[in-house]
Amino acid sequence: MFRFRKIEPMTELYLMGSGRSRGAYWLKGSVPDDFFAVLRAQAGTPGWRFGRHSGTRFYDFHGCTAAVLYFISEYAASEFQKHSITGWQYLPVQIDLPKAPNFGILQITGRGGPLELSHTKVLAKDYFTEYRGLVLDRRLWDGSDLFLPRDSGFILARPRVREVVKQCKLKNFEFEPVSEITFHRK
Numbered sequence: 001m002f003r004f005r006k007i008e009p010m011t012e013l014y015l016m017g018s019g020r021s022r023g024a025y026w027l028k029g030s031v032p033d034d035f036f037a038v039l040r041a042q043a044g045t046p047g048w049r050f051g052r053h054s055g056t057r058f059y060d061f062h063g064c065t066a067a068v069l070y071f072i073s074e075y076a077a078s079e080f081q082k083h084s085i086t087g088w089q090y091l092p093v094q095i096d097l098p099k100a101p102n103f104g105i106l107q108i109t110g111r112g113g114p115l116e117l118s119h120t121k122v123l124a125k126d127y128f129t130e131y132r133g134l135v136l137d138r139r140l141w142d143g144s145d146l147f148l149p150r151d152s153g154f155i156l157a158r159p160r161v162r163e164v165v166k167q168c169k170l171k172n173f174e175f176e177p178v179s180e181i182t183f184h185r186k
Helices: 035-039 074-082 159-167
Strands: 014-018 026-029 049-054 061-063 070-073 088-095 103-108 111-114 121-125 129-132 146-150 173-177 182-185
Touching (some): 014 061, 014 159, 026 061, 035 103, 070 074, 074 088, 074 159, 103 146
Antiparallel strands (some): 026 049, 061 070, 070 103, 088 103
């Protein structure tokens, strides 16, 4: 007989990503390492070069054609440090665009347990299963403000990260409550 494992769910979190600010750059470049290893701060060399894929404006946070990678401005990184946000590091990169401010790849050092799919609402089953909401066990989380669930590229943030971003007026960040996330798995 199968039994559900009792968990302590974390429902107060947000999925952090790049927003949809008008004209925001979307950057491209060649990353010689595994994207997930770079995101998880297990690989990466300062100075990689990136250019414009689309967009016309710089903000504090930008997406990348390399799926799970995001770029954070040096200013936003300094605000994260000033407010003692934990679970991340800054990997400096070169943006090959005129008047480009200093940016780096946001690497996530905070860790959590796996997504608890058996406790997640199933919306549809077909070739892929569609889920709503991310459920994680609080006991398997290291306590960082920013962290990644095991085997996932979802950047999860505690509410205080969202508050710092809002207070410092950092641009092009987007926060979606984990209870509202929909995603697919095979």
